[in-house]
Amino acid sequence: MASCRRLLRWLIVTQLGSLCYYETYGITVQSDNEHVTAREFEGAFLSCKHNVRKETDIRVEWKKVKDSVISFVYFNGVFEGHFKDRAEILHSSIQIKNVTRKDSGKYRCEISAPAEKGQEAGEVEVSLLVLVPSAAPVCEVPISALSGTVVELRCKENEGVPASKYRWYRNGAILLENPVSGKFKKAKVPYTLNTTTGTLLFNPVSKNDTGEYYCEADNRVGRPQKCPVKRMQVERNSSVRNKSSKYKATESEKDFKHTKSFVI
Ligand SMILES: *[C@@H]1O[C@H](CO)[C@@H](O)[C@H](O)[C@H]1NC(C)=O
Ligand SMILES: *[C@@H]1O[C@H](CO)[C@@H](O)[C@H](O)[C@H]1NC(C)=O
Ligand SMILES: *[C@@H]1O[C@H](CO)[C@@H](O)[C@H](O)[C@H]1NC(C)=O
Numbered sequence: 001m002a003s004c005r006r007l008l009r010w011l012i013v014t015q016l017g018s019l020c021y022y023e024t025y026g027i028t029v030q031s032d033n034e035h036v037t038a039r040e041f042e043g044a045f046l047s048c049k050h051n052v053r054k055e056t057d058i059r060v061e062w063k064k065v066k067d068s069v070i071s072f073v074y075f076n077g078v079f080e081g082h083f084k085d086r087a088e089i090l091h092s093s094i095q096i097k098n099v100t101r102k103d104s105g106k107y108r109c110e111i112s113a114p115a116e117k118g119q120e121a122g123e124v125e126v127s128l129l130v131l132v133p134s135a136a137p138v139c140e141v142p143i144s145a146l147s148g149t150v151v152e153l154r155c156k157e158n159e160g161v162p163a164s165k166y167r168w169y170r171n172g173a174i175l176l177e178n179p180v181s182g183k184f185k186k187a188k189v190p191y192t193l194n195t196t197t198g199t200l201l202f203n204p205v206s207k208n209d210t211g212e213y214y215c216e217a218d219n220r221v222g223r224p225q226k227c228p229v230k231r232m233q234v235e236r237n238s239s240v241r242n243k244s245s246k247y248k249a250t251e252s253e254k255d256f257k258h259t260k261s262f263v264i
């Protein structure tokens with residue numbers, strides 16, 4: 001009895017399921033480009049194609065899905081909300097004339113048509129990424145620092161889409177991403193540069209790191225943007241100096257000699 005009921009349920013679920021599938025997803029909907037990128041304030045074309053015969057009376061709807069919130073873009077033959085005066089429908093595709101960063105997101109083109117029993121429908125999703133040039137970054141550079149301490153210089157801008165990469169300059173010369181530590185194998189790494197976060201880390205900072213610093217943000221959409229130049233002055237900590245002369249310098253040979261002669 002139980003197995004019979006299970007069979008019955010199986011029949012209902014599978015048969016109804018395939019019926020629904022056929023009725024709801026009978027239309028093939030495709031896009032020439034499912035991942036559209038466009039620069040801000042330029043146009044974007046969201047393509048949507050279907051296989052319904054021309055004489056059939058179809059219904060075209062476009063929806064936007066952002067953070068799981070669904071809103072209408074094109075419904076009942078008209079554009080909705082802020083798409084009203086800047087978009088047009090071309091068959092079932094849409095052309096947005098002047099995209100802004102707020103237009104980034106996923107768009108769904110839904111096509112439905114009357115069928116013998118109920119409706120046939122199909123859909124395709126098209127993502128739109130609006131590219132925004134980097135803004136001028138804000139740089140954090142300490143005016144002064146004590147030699148031997150850990151110092152982090154920061155550079156950041158929040159407008160760029162995709163996110164900016166960062167470059168640092170000292171006295172007008174670019175700081176290479178993977179600096180070599182110099183002639184002496186055991187010498188410390190001069191600095192650590194993270195081009196993604198924009199941080200330039202001196203661990204520890206030395207007197208030689210004194211200089212004029214600025215950074216550049218670049219996401220290859222617009223021109224690279226820089227922050228104003230700032231000077232960082234690295235001073236010796238007098239206690240460390242006395243100590244280092246006693247226990248031998250960890251910094252460069254030159255610095256060591258200089259310290260020694262000074263103390264004598
Ligand atoms: C595009 O949209 C922006 C922001 O809504 C507006 O400031 C600008 O004037 C528009 N440009 C054109 C050509 O319509
Ligand atoms: C840069 O920082 C990010 C975030 O902290 C980290 O995931 C990444 O590994 C860092 N890159 C380098 C080269 O250190
Ligand atoms: C000090 O910095 C300059 C570049 O700014 C570099 O050429 C030189 O090798 C550095 N000296 C030491 C001892 O690190």
Ligand SMILES: *[C@@H]1O[C@H](CO)[C@@H](O)[C@H](O)[C@H]1NC(C)=O
Nearest residue numbers: 238239240241242243262263
């Ligand atoms: C280090 O030397 C300076 C003079 O060069 C002196 O004024 C200072 O007191 C010394 N500090 C220590 C901790 O010895």
Ligand SMILES: *[C@@H]1O[C@H](CO)[C@@H](O)[C@H](O)[C@H]1NC(C)=O
Nearest residue numbers: 146149237238239240241243
């Ligand atoms: C200077 O160095 C001494 C000895 O290492 C340390 O105790 C002191 O905190 C340092 N001063 C500063 C301002 O960092």
